[in-house]
Amino acid sequence: MLRLYDTQTREVRDFVPLVEGKAGLYVCGLTVQSEPHVGHVRSAVNFDVLQRWLRHEGYDVSFIRNTTDIDDKILAKAEEQGRPWYNLAYDMKRELDRAYASLNVMPPTYEPAATGHVPEMLELITRLIEAGHAYPAEDGSGDVYFDVQSWPAYGELTHQRIDDMEAAGDADPRGKRDPRDFALWKGKKASEPETASWPSPWGRGRPGWHIECSAMAGKYLGSAFDIHGGGVDLRFPHHENEVAQSRAAGQRFASYWMHNAWITTAGEKMSKSLGNSLLIPEVLKRVRGIELRFYLVAAHYRSHVEFSFEALDEAAQGFRRIEGFLERAGEEEAGEVPQAFADAMDDDLGTPAAVAVLFDTVREGNRSGDPAPYAAQVRAMLDVLGLDPADPAWPDAQKTDAGLSDVVDALLSGLLAQRSEARAAKDFATADAIRDQIAAAGIEVEDTPDGPVWSLSQKDA
Template sequence: MTLRLYDTQTGEVRDFVPLAPGKVSLYVCGLTVQSAPHVGHVRSGVNFDVLQRWLRHRGYEVTFIRNVTDIDDKILAKSAEQHRPWFNLAYDMHRELSKAYDALNVAPPTYEPLATGHVPEMIALIEDLIAAGHAYAAPDGSGDVYFDVRSWPSYGELTHQGVDDMEDATDADPRGKRDPRDFALWKGRKESEPETASWPSPWGLGRPGWHIECSAMAGKYLGPAFDIHGGGLDLRFPHHENELAQARAAGRPFASYWLHNAWITTSGEKMSKSLGNSLTIPNVLERYRGIELRFYLVAAHYRSHVEFSFEALDEAAVGFRRIEGFLERAGASQAGALPEGFVVAMDDDLGTPAAVALLYDVVREGNRALAAGEDATALAGQVLAMLDVLGLNPADPAWGAPAGADEKLNSAVDALVAGLLAQRQAAREARDWAAADAVRDQLKAAGIEITDTPDGPRWSI
C-alpha cells in the first residue's frame, strides 16, 4: 500500500514520494502568539501530529519543524493595548500554547524555532532576493524592503491566481511600493514602536515581515528543498503564496507537497478572536478531558470544515468513554496489530473518519464477545493499536497518571459499587424488581454503567 496525500497546489490526491528514501522533512506554520489559543488554533497542531505519527508508524524518519511567530504587528498592537512589553506577551502566550498542546497530547516537533531567533537568516534571504532582482528597498526612506511580485512570473502558482486578480498587500504603507501587491520583507522601525522590537540590518533598524520568517526558518532546518509544508487553510493566501514565491525566487525549490487543514467554524464563520466566538482551550478543558477534545478533532477529516458545537463535543466524549469502557472490561494491556482497514483508511490522505468508524466497529464486536463470555483480548489489542496511532491511548503517560496510580480511590469506588451491586442482586433474587431497578438507576445517575453478563454484572464509568 502507498500513502497518498492531497496536495493543495495540484488539487489532487497523489502518491507520497519523499525526496530521500525512508526520510520525511515536514514544516508546519505555527501560531502567532498574540493571545490564548482556542479550539480552532489547536486543530492544526492535532492534525499534523496525526500525520507525523502515521509517517513514523510507516517507518519514516521524520524531521518535523513547527515555528512560532513571536514578533508581528498583532503582537505589538496587543501588547500596547495591555501596557506590557511585547516580548512578555509573546512569551506568556507561547507558554499557554505549549500547555494546550500538552493537554491534547500533541507530540513535540523535532524543533520549534522562534522567529526572533532567526533574524540573520531572514536578512541573508532578503539580500539574496535583492541581488536576484526580485526585491527592492523602498525609496521613501522608511527602511522598508519589498518583494517585487511583477518580477516573478510564477507568482500566484500555489493558489492559481493572476497578479491583477489579487487584493493589495496591506502589510505596510503603500507609498514606497512599486505595485500595491508587493509585500513587505523588512519593516523599518517606526517611532511609535518600542526599540526592543527592532534589529540592525543593511536597510536600518527594523524587523522582518511575516512571510520571510517561515521561508528562512524552513531553509535553516530542512534545507532548500523539503517534502511537506503544512498549515491552516487560511494561510494559503497570502502567507504560503508569498513564502513559495520568495523562496523560489531566491533559487530554493522549497516544498514538494502542500497540506492544509480546514477551519473550525461557529455559526458558519471561521473561529477567530475578531469574531468574539473563540473558545480557549483552558475553558473547554473545564468541561471535557483533553483526550475527549482530541478525539473530537481527530474524528473529522483534516480537510473538512467542522461546525463547532458543545452538543457534537458531548457526543464525541460519550463515544470515547464507550471505547474506554470496553478496554476496561476487556482488561486490555498491550497493543496488537492494526486492522488492514485502518491502514487503508490512513493511507488514503489520513482518512481518520473511516479509521474511527472501524475503531467503533471493533469495539462493538468486542462488547458482543464479552457479553457472550468470550475472550476479547485480541480485539482490545487492535483498539489500542489504533488509538496509539491517533494519539488517543488512555494509558499513554501524556494523559496524566497511569491507570491504578490512585489505588486508594479506586479501591473505595470498587467497594461502594460492589456493595450496591450486592443489594441489587439480593433484590433480583427476591424478585423485587423495583428495588433492583432503583439501585441500577442510582449507579447510572452517578455515571456508572452496569452490563449483565453470564459471569455476573460488570461495571464501568
C-alpha cells in the same frame, strides 16, 4: 501506500519522499499574541496525527513547527496592555505549550522562533534583491518588498492571477511599485520600541511575516523538503508568498502542501477578533484533554467543524465507551492496527473511517469471550491517534471517576440478573423494560455468548 491531498495540485497523490525512509515536515505555528483557543490547536492536533502515522509507517520524521514571536499584532497588544512585547509573546508561548501538552501534542523535532533567525532572513532578502525579485523602498521607510511582477509563477499555489488579487495590506503602499508587493522587511517606526528592531543593510527594522517561515524552513529542512502544512486560512497570502519568495531565491521548497480546515462557531471562523473563541483552559473544565483531542481527531482534517458543546459532550461519551472496554479487558499491550484502520489512514489521513474501525473493534471485543486480542488492536489504534489512555502524557486519562467500572458493575448486577431471568422465562416485556431503564441511564447493554456486557452508550456509534 500513503496518499495525501496536495492543495497545490488539487489531487490526492502518492506520498513519495525526496529521501527514501525520511520525511521532512514544516508546519506554520501560531503567532503568540493571545491565549490559544480550540480553533488554534486543531492544526497542531491534525499534524501531530500525521507525524505519528508517518513514524508508525517507519519514516524518520524531521518535523519543524515555528513560532512567530514578533508581529504587528503582538506589538499592538503589548502596547494596549502596557508591557514589553517580548513579555507578552513569552507568556502566550507558555500558554500555548500548556495547551499542546494538555492535548498530548508531541513536541516537534525543533520549534524555532522568528526572533532567533533574523540573520537567515536578512541573507534570504539580500539574495532576492540581487536576483531582481525584491527592492528597498525609495520613500525612506527602510521597507523592502518582494516584486510580484518579477515572478511569473506568482499565484501558482492558490491558482490566482495577479490581476485578480487584492493589494497587500501589510505596509504603507506609498513605497511599493505594485500594491500587491508584500513586505520582506519593515523599517522601524518612531512609535515602536527599540527592542523590536534589528540592524540591517536598509536600516533598523524587523522581518515581514512571510519571510520568517521561508528562512526557518530552509535552515532546518534544506532548500527542498516533503510537506508544508498549516491552516487553510494561511493559503493566501502567507503560503502563496512563501512559495514565491523561496523559489525566486532558488529553492525548490515543498513537494506537498496540506491545509487543515477551520473550526467555526455560527458559521464563522473561530477567532479572537470575532469574540467567539473558546479558550483551552475553559473547555477543559467541561471535558478532559483526551476527550477534546478525540473530538478533534474524529473529524477529517480537511473538513470544517461547526463547534458545539453538545457534539463535544457526545464525543466525550463515545471515548469513555472505549475506555470502559479497555478497563474491562484488563492490562493489554498494544498490538498491530487492523488493516482497515491502516487503509483509512493511508487514504489522506481518513480519521473518520479509522475511528469507525476503532468502534467496530470495541464492539467485536465486547461480544467476544476473549477481549484481549481486540484490546491490543484498540490500544494500537489509539496510540497512532495520540489517544492511548495508558500514555503517561495523559495524567488525567484514567480519572473519569475512580473505580467507575466497579461501581457501575455492582449497581447493574442486580438489574442484569433480573433481565436474564426474564429472558429465560420468555418474559420479553419485562426484559425490554429493564433494558430501557438501563439505557435511560446512558448505559448500553450487549448480549454476548458469555452474558450481557455493558458500556457507556454513544449516539450513532
